[in-house]
Amino acid sequence: YKLLFDYATCYMWVRKIDGTYLLANQSFADFINLNVEDIIGKSNFDILPKELAEKLKIDDELCINKKI
Numbered sequence: 441y442k443l444l445f446d447y448a449t450c451y452m453w454v455r456k457i458d459g460t461y462l463l464a465n466q467s468f469a470d471f472i473n474l475n476v477e478d479i480i481g482k483s484n485f486d487i488l489p490k491e492l493a494e495k496l497k498i499d500d501e502l503c504i505n506k507k508i
Contacts, residue, residue, distance in 0.1 A: 459483045459500065 451468035455461050464479040484493035
């Protein structure tokens with residue numbers, strides 16, 4: 441599964457409930473112009489523009505609370 445995750449051409453990641461990245465694949469890292477190692481342990485607020493991170497936080501909260 442790890443090879444499929446790592447080499448998938450779609451963006452893939454795994455985050456903890458607090459938003460911290462546990463895994464990210466190279467496609468996602470390339471998209472945001474970072475190395476995979478620079479993503480792990482960080483949140484969207486650490487790696488994305490503030491406005492986008494805030495929007496994604498709202499979206500995450502809606503999904504977690506199953507309001508969408």
